[in-house]
Each structure stands twice: as C-alpha cells, then as structure tokens.
Amino acid sequence: MILTMKRHAVRHDSGLHQVKIRIPADVVERARGRVLTVTLPASAAEPECVVSYKLGEFCKGSLRTRDARTADLRRHAVVAALAGLCDAIRRGPAVLSQRQIVALSGETYRLLMAEHGDNPGSETEWAQFKALTRAALEGRIPGAPAIPERGRSDDAVITELLFGAEGELTDRVNALPVTEDMRALEQRVGRLAYWVLARHGIEVEDAQRLALLREIARAALDAGWALKRAAGGDFAPDPKAQRFPAFETRAAGVSLSDLFDRWQKETKPAGSTVTTWRGIVRDLAKACGHEDAARITAEDIVRFKDSRVALGRTAKTINDSDLACLRALFRYGLANKLITANPAEGVKVSAKKRAGTGKLPYEDAEIARLLALCAREEHPARRWIPLLLATSGARVGEVSQLWAERVREIDGVPCMELRPAEDGGSFKTEGSERIVPLHPAVIEAGFLRFVDGKGRGPLFYGRSRGKGSARHVSKGVGNHLADWIRTQGFDNPRKPPSHALRHAFKSAAVRVGMLDSVADAIQGHAPKTEAGTYRHFDMKTLAKAVASIPIPILRDADGGMPAEPVPRTEERRSRP
Known part of the structure; x- marks a missing residue:
C-alpha cells in the first residue's frame, strides 16, 4: 500500500504545489534510484506536461501548477503511476522474447521522433547525439549524459571532453577501444528503459535489461539518423521506422469485451451489474481508442477518471461504480494471466461527504x-x-x-x-x-x-x-x-x-x-x-x-379514508 500525505507538499522556495509520497517498505530498496516519468493531465488552468521524479524513500517533486484542483488531478496521476511501478516490482521479472525487446525499443524510437521531429534543431546536435550513443553502446567511454524522455541532453561539452576537438567525429569515436564496460550504456539510455518498462508494468532480469538497453541504443541511433536528416531539411519518412513490431504480451488479442465476457461467465454478477459495467467498459474503450486490454495503462485509467469528473459524475459514483468495475475486471485478468498488470489499482477520486447530501428515512x-x-x-x-x-x-x-x-x-x-x-x-x-x-x-x-x-x-x-x-x-x-x-x-x-x-x-x-x-x-x-x-x-x-415495529396509520388521506383492512385469514395452509 502506498502511504500518502493528506495535503500537497510545499517548498518554502516555490509557489508550485508539490507531491510527496512514501515508497512502500516492501519495494523501497528496489525502487531507490529509479526515475518515474509521469504525464501530468491538463486542466482548464494548465496544459498537459511530463515530469520525471527520482525515487528514494519518497517520490517527491513539483506538480507544475499553482492551482489546487489541477494539483489534485496530477497527484492522482503520480499515485497511479507509482502504484503500477510498485506492482511490477512485486510481481518480479518477466521473460521477454527478442521480438518483444525490439518492440519495446521501437516505442523509445517513436518517443524521440514525436518529441523532436517537428523542430529537430541542427545537424551538429544530432551528430553529437549519435556519437555519444554509439560510443556508449560499444563500451568506448566511461560515462555519458542520459537521453531524457522530454527535452534534449546536453551533449556538446561532453562530446568534446571525451573525443577531443580535432578531426572527424566518427574517426575520433573509432579511435577509442571497444570494451565490455556497459556503465555508459546504462547512463545513456537507462531512463528510456525505465520509461518504456513502466508503461507496461514490467520488470526484467539484469541479462534481459542489458539486451533491452542495447536495442534501445540502436533505436536511438536510428532516430538520430532520421532527425539529423530532418535538421538538414529532409523530412522524408524513415524506412527504419517499419522495423519495429507492436509490443504484444502473452495476452495479446484479449480485448476488453472478451475480458468482460470471461469475467461475467465466471463470477455470474447481478444482471443490473452486467448492464452498468458493460457500459463502463465500452466507455473506457472509446476513451482509449482501442479495446486491447493489455495496452491499457494507469495513465489511461487516470484520464478516464478525469473525464468522468469533468462530466459532473459524483465522486461516489466514480469510485464505487466506474473504478470499482475496472479494478475488478483487471484484477480478474491479472489473476488469470490474461494481462500483466492492473492499471486501475490505486486510482480513485478524492471524496469528501458534504452536509445536506446523506440519505434520510421517511418520517x-x-x-x-x-x-x-x-x-x-x-x-x-x-x-x-x-x-x-x-x-x-x-x-x-x-x-x-x-x-x-x-x-x-x-x-x-x-x-x-x-x-x-x-x-x-x-x-x-x-x-x-x-x-x-x-x-x-x-x-x-x-x-x-x-x-x-x-x-x-x-x-x-x-x-x-x-x-x-x-x-x-x-x-x-x-x-x-x-x-x-x-x-x-x-x-x-x-x-x-x-x-x-x-x-x-x-x-x-x-x-x-x-x-x-x-x-x-x-x-x-x-x-x-x-x-x-x-x-x-x-x-x-x-x-x-x-x-414491535409500529406502523403509522393515516386515517384521512387526501380527504378520504384508506381502504378497510381485509380481515385476517382464519386458517393459513402450510407451504412445502
């Protein structure tokens, strides 16, 4: 369970709302040092933004807003993302195929292209980007700046420091010996690896992590080539973009509808529950733009929850109907090995009962x-x-x-x-x-x-x-x-x-x-x-x-008398 503070954290030197969430004791050591990247949702007051938090005893940092309501929404997004990471750590490492590893690296390629494709900058920047990435992949350098999920790494100074300032950059990189030292590779693309694994709620063994790091570095090189060409004015489609398959878990092909039908047949819920919950599942699929249960993320659930809030649904209805449905459905899928994570776990709407809304008895x-x-x-x-x-x-x-x-x-x-x-x-x-x-x-x-x-x-x-x-x-x-x-x-x-x-x-x-x-x-x-x-x-x-319960009797209703009671039956036949 994630223990959270009741109010937003504050910093004396900042007017922005902060988040501070204690990492659960059972995963804190394994989570320490990791970077959690979260897409913080937009609101009427603020645009969407992406923020990374380095984990220690707490997950803490800015929510990038001064608006309290926006801070509430964003804090839920952080809680959901952190809960997904902790669940992945608890489940332990997954075994990925080569195809799955390449597919995951493709997601980092598309991330880099989406982030920089419209404004690639200069060719020199991407030449330096590629040089550092290749040198890290081949073990030629002792360290390298991280490629961030958003924005650009500062490669210019470290490139000159590591490779010198004279001669062609490719020749300068090739002049350094190839080694088995992978520390620079971890530093260069480790954040991208954390990002893509967290998207799917996956943990991997060290050997598979190294294979993933290498594939992500190769995907980053492909992106670097395409972005360098774009920086020179060539925005033609990159043929290498087609080499990455879609990531599919062993549960690939399990749609939300299929998952719901299997859950219904096994649990046999009330008919009214089936009607209501099927509508919720249909709305979630519409909001996500697809029905692939394995691709639904915690961020998707948070956005869906936020959309229900925006529609004016009460916190009780969202928590006890919408989110209860999704938690139960994904919990069933997880227990039956149909999906690898429950993205709805831990997501909820902060609800405070207001005076004047409680249910009352008849007088x-x-x-x-x-x-x-x-x-x-x-x-x-x-x-x-x-x-x-x-x-x-x-x-x-x-x-x-x-x-x-x-x-x-x-x-x-x-x-x-x-x-x-x-x-x-x-x-x-x-x-x-x-x-x-x-x-x-x-x-x-x-x-x-x-x-x-x-x-x-x-x-x-x-x-x-x-x-x-x-x-x-x-x-x-x-x-x-x-x-x-x-x-x-x-x-x-x-x-x-x-x-x-x-x-x-x-x-x-x-x-x-x-x-x-x-x-x-x-x-x-x-x-x-x-x-x-x-x-x-x-x-x-x-x-x-x-x-002993008295039954109130009205002798004169709307100007008339109620119907006379039917006399008590003298004999009541027993029923089997």
Missing part, C-alpha cells in the same frame, strides 16, 4: 400517507411491496423477486423467504439471503390471501426471459414502483422512493429498543464482527422483534 407521517395510498391500489407491486418494505426493512430488489412458494410458515410463524428468484434473479450480497417473519399488519391487510390466490410463481412480475438475460425482469418492478411513488409527491432527493423505508425501519428499531444484531439479521446487514457470524436467531425471536 412517520410520510409512511402513513404512502401506505394509505398503497391500500387503495389494485396493482400488486404498488399494493404490497411498500407495506412489506416498511415492515421488514428489506431492499426493494429482494421483495420484488418473491415467489408464492416462499411465503410459508416456519415453526408456526408466517414468513417470507428472501432469496434470488428461481428464474435467474440475484441479490446484492451473500448475506442478503434470509428468512423474515411477516409483520402482523401485513397479515391483517390480507397478504396471505393474496399469496394463496397466486398459487405458484412470482408474486409481482410475469415469468422472466430466464437465465442469460442481461437484467432480471424484477429490476423493472422496482424501477416502476419508484417512479409511481415519486408521482405521488414523494420527491425529496435525499429520500430514495423505496430505500427510505429501509432507513425508516432501522430508525424505528432503535426507538423500540431492538438489538442491533437482531435488526441486522432482519434486514440482511452483515455482522459487524467475526463473532457476529456465530449468532443465529429462531423465527419466534425474529417475529417478536418484527411485530
């Missing part, structure tokens, strides 16, 4: 008015679901999946068995599956007679399209019910139409002195401690607790 008067309206309804979902929610604290998605066969007596107590519908339904969590006694008010209202009349099957929806449908048909029941409740004047945005009844039940449980553990068991909330998982309640205990 007693609101519950009484809603139930009075429901008592007049003939539509089964409108008539019964709000009453069941108010008397059990259940989620609307749980009750809407109720089947007649699962309303039965247990130990003489009329109960409803809440579990995923037999035709492909799903619940939010494993602990949501439970049995809840019916409140006396439900029985007095004639719910058991209604169930008897249904016989078998779903109580609140027609037969679904079956397993394999993206979203279970009961989801529509809850959505339509919410719309109807809103049209009845329950339009407080802090009181979700159905879920406010769940909040109200928990609040009422406190007022009547119900134990938290009992209320949690009735509502399907997970036990707060491990010890709580050992606690089990019999139906009579739960029935007594449910019956």
Whole structure:
C-alpha cells in the first residue's frame, strides 16, 4: 500500500504545489534510484506536461501548477503511476522474447521522433547525439549524459571532453577501444528503459535489461539518423521506422469485451451489474481508442477518471461504480494471466461527504400517507411491496423477486423467504439471503390471501426471459414502483422512493429498543464482527422483534379514508 500525505507538499522556495509520497517498505530498496516519468493531465488552468521524479524513500517533486484542483488531478496521476511501478516490482521479472525487446525499443524510437521531429534543431546536435550513443553502446567511454524522455541532453561539452576537438567525429569515436564496460550504456539510455518498462508494468532480469538497453541504443541511433536528416531539411519518412513490431504480451488479442465476457461467465454478477459495467467498459474503450486490454495503462485509467469528473459524475459514483468495475475486471485478468498488470489499482477520486447530501428515512407521517395510498391500489407491486418494505426493512430488489412458494410458515410463524428468484434473479450480497417473519399488519391487510390466490410463481412480475438475460425482469418492478411513488409527491432527493423505508425501519428499531444484531439479521446487514457470524436467531425471536415495529396509520388521506383492512385469514395452509 502506498502511504500518502493528506495535503500537497510545499517548498518554502516555490509557489508550485508539490507531491510527496512514501515508497512502500516492501519495494523501497528496489525502487531507490529509479526515475518515474509521469504525464501530468491538463486542466482548464494548465496544459498537459511530463515530469520525471527520482525515487528514494519518497517520490517527491513539483506538480507544475499553482492551482489546487489541477494539483489534485496530477497527484492522482503520480499515485497511479507509482502504484503500477510498485506492482511490477512485486510481481518480479518477466521473460521477454527478442521480438518483444525490439518492440519495446521501437516505442523509445517513436518517443524521440514525436518529441523532436517537428523542430529537430541542427545537424551538429544530432551528430553529437549519435556519437555519444554509439560510443556508449560499444563500451568506448566511461560515462555519458542520459537521453531524457522530454527535452534534449546536453551533449556538446561532453562530446568534446571525451573525443577531443580535432578531426572527424566518427574517426575520433573509432579511435577509442571497444570494451565490455556497459556503465555508459546504462547512463545513456537507462531512463528510456525505465520509461518504456513502466508503461507496461514490467520488470526484467539484469541479462534481459542489458539486451533491452542495447536495442534501445540502436533505436536511438536510428532516430538520430532520421532527425539529423530532418535538421538538414529532409523530412522524408524513415524506412527504419517499419522495423519495429507492436509490443504484444502473452495476452495479446484479449480485448476488453472478451475480458468482460470471461469475467461475467465466471463470477455470474447481478444482471443490473452486467448492464452498468458493460457500459463502463465500452466507455473506457472509446476513451482509449482501442479495446486491447493489455495496452491499457494507469495513465489511461487516470484520464478516464478525469473525464468522468469533468462530466459532473459524483465522486461516489466514480469510485464505487466506474473504478470499482475496472479494478475488478483487471484484477480478474491479472489473476488469470490474461494481462500483466492492473492499471486501475490505486486510482480513485478524492471524496469528501458534504452536509445536506446523506440519505434520510421517511418520517412517520410520510409512511402513513404512502401506505394509505398503497391500500387503495389494485396493482400488486404498488399494493404490497411498500407495506412489506416498511415492515421488514428489506431492499426493494429482494421483495420484488418473491415467489408464492416462499411465503410459508416456519415453526408456526408466517414468513417470507428472501432469496434470488428461481428464474435467474440475484441479490446484492451473500448475506442478503434470509428468512423474515411477516409483520402482523401485513397479515391483517390480507397478504396471505393474496399469496394463496397466486398459487405458484412470482408474486409481482410475469415469468422472466430466464437465465442469460442481461437484467432480471424484477429490476423493472422496482424501477416502476419508484417512479409511481415519486408521482405521488414523494420527491425529496435525499429520500430514495423505496430505500427510505429501509432507513425508516432501522430508525424505528432503535426507538423500540431492538438489538442491533437482531435488526441486522432482519434486514440482511452483515455482522459487524467475526463473532457476529456465530449468532443465529429462531423465527419466534425474529417475529417478536418484527411485530414491535409500529406502523403509522393515516386515517384521512387526501380527504378520504384508506381502504378497510381485509380481515385476517382464519386458517393459513402450510407451504412445502
């Protein structure tokens, strides 16, 4: 885990916001001395820029902005890039083929061409660039200035110092002996190697790193030749640019859609989750311009997150939906050896809960008015679901999946068995599956007679399209019910139409002195401690607790009286 400071770091001699992140203890020694290059995102106040940070005990340096909001966005980019590097270090070295090594070197070639191609400068600069790079590659010099990812190395002074000032530069380089000393090669192209490996979240063994350094040096020489020609006015395409293949991991060809489909088949998430998350994956592919899961980087995820922020999505929605989806999907791909890194790990939106935005329960008067309206309804979902929610604290998605066969007596107590519908339904969590006694008010209202009349099957929806449908048909029941409740004047945005009844039940449980553990068991909330998982309640205990919840009654709603309760059924037949 990366430990971060709560505020942006500051320097007394600079007005720019700083970043200071402690390197995790398990990787700090292996990360020490490395250079982390990060593309800091643009904002309304600042353009995009690239910054390199040399790692020690901390990753620290400037965020290149005085704007606090821009600094927030950029700090997330640094955190994401650092998390990717640390993950790569933890996974250990990858084994690369010769083709992969050349492909990686091609990315450094394209980097140099993109950085300098429009304004190559002078031919002399690139002659010196090539001379130092070739001399480092052949072990002819003891050291060399680093080729940076952005900007140019200062080669003029060191070229004269190492090779002298007299004669042709090529002859002066050739006059030095070839050795096996690779220190200058590491100094010359080591930063480019760190840059390209970090892009893919890869670590390599020393032997493969040396092979990569040599290929990067050759790619830099090719770029140097092309840029020298451009400096002389020849901007013709470089034929050597075609020699670099695209980098492909062993997971090449695994698209985001394929990855999502495999995850879905194995994990079998709720239909609503499938619908929502598939849209998120589609939006990510559109934002990146491709569907190759192996090519998605931490920087891509940060940019995608920033785009969601710009659209006005709340921090909670981005963290709990967009980023939760991507973390889960890439975590699955990583665990199944389909990709080599999880680029979404560690990326999040800083969220602070604001006053006036929390969810609220219905007040007693609101519950009484809603139930009075429901008592007049003939539509089964409108008539019964709000009453069941108010008397059990259940989620609307749980009750809407109720089947007649699962309303039965247990130990003489009329109960409803809440579990995923037999035709492909799903619940939010494993602990949501439970049995809840019916409140006396439900029985007095004639719910058991209604169930008897249904016989078998779903109580609140027609037969679904079956397993394999993206979203279970009961989801529509809850959505339509919410719309109807809103049209009845329950339009407080802090009181979700159905879920406010769940909040109200928990609040009422406190007022009547119900134990938290009992209320949690009735509502399907997970036990707060491990010890709580050992606690089990019999139906009579739960029935007594449910019956203790008072149900507000409105005797005069909108100028009329609610429908009279249906008399209690004298005899209730047991269901298997």
